[in-house]
Amino acid sequence: MSEQRDPGGKPGGRRNAKGRQRPERVHGGRERSAQRPSERNRGGDPQRLAAYTVLRAVADGAYANLELPKVLRDRGIHGRDAAFTTELVYGAIRMHGLYDPVIAVAAGRPVAKIDPNVLDTLRLGVHQLLAMRVPTHAAVDETVGLARKVNGAGAAGFVNAVMRRVSERDLDAWLAEVVPTGELTARLAVEQSHPEWIVKALRAALLGHGAATPDTVDTELTTLVRSDNDPAKVTLVARPGLATVRELVEAGATPAPLSPVGAVLEGGDPGGIPAVREGRAAVQDEGSQLLALALARVPVEAEGTEQWLDLCAGPGGKAGLLAALALEAGADLTANEVSEHRTELVRQTLRPASKRARDEGRSLVVRTGDGRRVGEDEPGRYHRVLVDAPCTGLGALRRRPEARWRRIPADLADLGRLQRELLASAIDATAQGGVIAYATCSPHLAETTFVVGDVTKRRSDVELIDARAMLSGADGAPVAVPGPGPTVQLWPHLHGTDGMFLALLRKLA
Ligand SMILES: C[S@@+](CC[C@H](N)C(=O)[O-])C[C@H]1O[C@@H](n2cnc3c(N)ncnc32)[C@H](O)[C@@H]1O
Numbered sequence: 108m109s110e111q112r113d114p115g116g117k118p119g120g121r122r123n124a125k126g127r128q129r130p131e132r133v134h135g136g137r138e139r140s141a142q143r144p145s146e147r148n149r150g151g152d153p154q155r156l157a158a159y160t161v162l163r164a165v166a167d168g169a170y171a172n173l174e175l176p177k178v179l180r181d182r183g184i185h186g187r188d189a190a191f192t193t194e195l196v197y198g199a200i201r202m203h204g205l206y207d208p209v210i211a212v213a214a215g216r217p218v219a220k221i222d223p224n225v226l227d228t229l230r231l232g233v234h235q236l237l238a239m240r241v242p243t244h245a246a247v248d249e250t251v252g253l254a255r256k257v258n259g260a261g262a263a264g265f266v267n268a269v270m271r272r273v274s275e276r277d278l279d280a281w282l283a284e285v286v287p288t289g290e291l292t293a294r295l296a297v298e299q300s301h302p303e304w305i306v307k308a309l310r311a312a313l314l315g316h317g318a319a320t321p322d323t324v325d326t327e328l329t330t331l332v333r334s335d336n337d338p339a340k341v342t343l344v345a346r347p348g349l350a351t352v353r354e355l356v357e358a359g360a361t362p363a364p365l366s367p368v369g370a371v372l373e374g375g376d377p378g379g380i381p382a383v384r385e386g387r388a389a390v391q392d393e394g395s396q397l398l399a400l401a402l403a404r405v406p407v408e409a410e411g412t413e414q415w416l417d418l419c420a421g422p423g424g425k426a427g428l429l430a431a432l433a434l435e436a437g438a439d440l441t442a443n444e445v446s447e448h449r450t451e452l453v454r455q456t457l458r459p460a461s462k463r464a465r466d467e468g469r470s471l472v473v474r475t476g477d478g479r480r481v482g483e484d485e486p487g488r489y490h491r492v493l494v495d496a497p498c499t500g501l502g503a504l505r506r507r508p509e510a511r512w513r514r515i516p517a518d519l520a521d522l523g524r525l526q527r528e529l530l531a532s533a534i535d536a537t538a539q540g541g542v543i544a545y546a547t548c549s550p551h552l553a554e555t556t557f558v559v560g561d562v563t564k565r566r567s568d569v570e571l572i573d574a575r576a577m578l579s580g581a582d583g584a585p586v587a588v589p590g591p592g593p594t595v596q597l598w599p600h601l602h603g604t605d606g607m608f609l610a611l612l613r614k615l616a
Pocket residue numbers: 395418419420421422423424425426443444445446449476477478479495496497498525
């Protein structure tokens with residue numbers, strides 16, 4: 108959980124020289140306003156109102172990472188105020204697996220019996236009380252003000268009572284109250300706010316990928332699920348031949364710890380960097396960069412121009428890097444995507460590379476199509492094929508706050524079928540001696556080693572190669588990956604990347 112100060116404070120209150128809100132009275136160590144909540148701050152402040160709006164949109168199916176920037180832009184919320192709103196939104200969504208039991212105790216009723224609109228207001232308030240450095244009086248008063256505006260006067264009284272009860276204890280005391288005793292997975296599910304099936308799946312994945320032993324798994328699992336609640340750093344990729352890491356460093360970033368084409372932006376808007384604005388560089392997780400680089404590094408002998416294929420390319424992050432690498436290598440790239448909308452996003456991403464491809468007489472094709480048909484339609488045509496398969500995204504939970512609550516175990520069955528079909532099609536589409544990279548942003552065994560094992564055991568025209576040997580860090584040294592190989596699993600708590608999986612397969616006769 109991160110700490111973020113309240114930038115706004117209470118409208119109309121006394122302020123110190125730095126513009127900070129001054130408490131009217133200090134009461135038993137807690138700051139309290141002299142007015143009753145019903146008389147104070149009747150409207151809620153713009154940041155909390157914006158956060159509430161995003162939470163309601165997410166409840167209706169929106170994605171926080173898409174909705175929040177829109178709301179911030181529409182309401183003219185910038186700088187520290189935008190950072191405060193972001194922390195409210197991400198924290199309240201991520202952590203409601205912990206906050207809901209707290210709210211239930213404080214309200215004296217299960218959260219299922221609380222109006223969902225009011226519950227979202229309370230989640231925002233509880234996040235301020237238990238995880239942010241917002242003074243108690245401001246957290247209570249502003250949440251009551253927000254409730255009055257968006258939930259009505261009756262609800263505001265209830266919100267006031269619940270907030271006051273929550274504010275009577277600190278985080279440790281609430282953890283002692285609501286975290287169950289017993290199995291670690293059940294404890295972590297509440298303490299670190301994850302559905303328990305995900306905690307169990309991550310435990311199995313740590314063991315199955317060789318990142319933990321039965322002796323170390325409890326410690327590794329605790330660190331891993333904690334890291335899902337830490338905001339991911341903004342990592343940039345300098346697409347080779349179009350931008351350089353140096354250019355990004357000169358714009359304020361620092362070289363990334365792992366990826367030779369990566370840079371970390373500690374603060375500020377990536378869109379303010381010319382290379383990013385022009386599509387020569389982009390925001391991209393370091394793990395994704397390492398995977399695309401690994402596929403490009405595998406030795407392949409091809410007659411004529413190498414043909415590269417990104418089978419599931421939307422929205423185009425890896426295709427953007429692969430296109431730049433293909434141009435550097437004198438290869439052609441086809442980027443395929445089943446959804447028309449996402450194909451358009453790939454097209455936009457590849458615009459700078461497409462221009463260069465045209466200038467150099469290279470082919471860079473972006474098209475819409477079902478990847479499951481490509482093997483049959485274009486057998487043996489490609490020399491390097493990426494299958495960045497649709498998956499549960501359990502390795503990227505820190506980026507998508509609502510994802511953990513949307514996924515259900517049943518998703519694995521449908522995804523597993525699609526993943527197997529896409530991988531089989533990719534193998535069919537690969538020329539003899541060519542290489543296939545199967546990747547997911549999930550470490551779940553059912554989407555990673557089980558898929559690769561099932562597909563490879565049914566066919567004799569493919570063999571696994573050591574993906575670890577193709578993973579080279581910023582200094583040229585191998586990236587340390589736990590486990591016996593030949594597949595690679597990256598971990599947020601070990602590598603600071605998304606939890607990306609990579610298997611490399613060589614096509615035989
Ligand atoms: C994990 S995402 C790929 C991310 C992408 N490689 C990137 O780095 O931006 C998986 C993509 O597969 C697409 N997809 C799903 N089913 C597909 C199919 N049958 N054929 C091709 N693409 C498919 C999804 O629409 C989604 O865009």
